[in-house]
Amino acid sequence: MRGHVDAESLALCAEGLLSRRRSERIRSHVAGCPDCAAKQARLTEVPALLARVPPPSVPPGIAARLDAALSAEAARRSAPDPGMAPDPATAPDGAAPAPLPGTVLRPRAGHPRAARPRVPRLRLPVAARVLAAAGVLVVAGGVGYVVAQTSSPSSSSSAGSNAAAEPSAAAGPDRPTSPEAITPAAGQRGSAQFTVRRSGTRYRRDTFAVQAAALLNQPSAGLLRPGKVSGLSRQHQTSALVGCVSTVAGAGNVKLVDQARYQGRPATIIVVAQPSSATATVYVVGPQCSPGHSDILAQKPLPASG
């Protein structure tokens, strides 16, 4: 073979896609040609390099959006027409999926609407729509807490969660905290109300308290739109979250719940104000946070905003 072998031929040869004669010619050339041997070596590094790019994780805003779309689709399927209801005869009880922790599965017998569990479900399509129209999606967990998803005109950017990232850099001058976002639910014994945000903030060990304070100054940053909190995973998350927040907050007032990242890992940042004093605390809790187990990774006093 005269002249060097081009990269494509080398690559095709390596995949065994060339004729035997051609392959043999290429191999014998490469064996005696340092340039082509080096090229071949570099070629084998290309797939290795591609494999080393880490797989992306699903950004929380997009996960929420997918959940919302799935819930809407599920509601569309089951809501309007009883004729579209599943045939119970074809759904053997034994085929019920294993329940996820914290998930209440609907009894399968009979009409799908016949028997509802006592705990209100996130995915009641009608109720969700009514509440979504009202701008608030209220969810009762098992522990007497209420989550409110507060609508915000500027929350439309929440899907691109990174738009609101790094509030420590983006924080504007003082703005009032949205009052309805943290108002305790009136008349609910032992209940608090909090707004879940997914600001996309990447909290860091040395700055998380400042970052949380900055986010508090941006009442609308990272808010989810009503109806976004639905779907199976969200329901699961929400019940765990409610228990988690209640465990962390105790008797305090919850000022911020931000599902974001801390030191590169998923974490929830919770700011709790102590009613007895003027102070507040920033907690970082890990994914294991649940009723009775706070999984606090870090905590600091909330710096005074200024």
Next chain:
Amino acid sequence: MPGQPGQAWPDPQGVPQAEPSDRDLLKQHVQGDTEAFGVLFLRHRDRLWAVALRTLGDQEEAADALQDAMISAFRRAADFRGESAVTTWLHRIVVNACLDRIRRRASRPAASGMDEQTLDVLAQGSALADPGIDKDTALDVLAALRTLAPDQRAVLVLVDMLGYPVADTAEILGISPGTVKSRCARGRARLLPLLAHLRGSGPAAGQPTSGGQPAAGRNQPAVPRVSPAEGMGENQP
């Protein structure tokens, strides 16, 4: 550090034991179960997202494509024939949704390059949990990947980047294994000049590889990976 790196919580893999199979879930969904599809989708969501994002190279478009695919799978579940694995079927729907978007995009004026922020998001991944590559290198690789024709890119994303076997990739894309291999080969050859400067730029860095180098990991699963640093052979306890 506890837990799986880079997993959003709750981790679907953290759900203990006795899970229904993909097929069971799909069947339950077709029979009207309201939860089954969500469980099924969540089980595969991260990988499907990786496929969509790497194939499209744009977060918003990837989200749109994945959402379209998800709804399409939800509605077309009854059409699933059971000839392939459910996961293959899901991947096929996602990849087709992505390629459809690329074709539609091609008929529009050329989309401008990605802005810094998008690139940032693209490279982010679980980078902190995987020291195998630095961010700049990841950005360069992703930018190079974007120069490929969509068909080549889709194959390289599946086979080289995400570690799908050739046979599975062929089934996902509805092409022969030979075509998968030739697209891989041509794609790698096209990437070669674009990535040449990155050679050995992992944290273990630098030494030019020559003879005796192990064959690069074609068709190896992308996860779990051994970072080059760990691969240097000094980490055996």
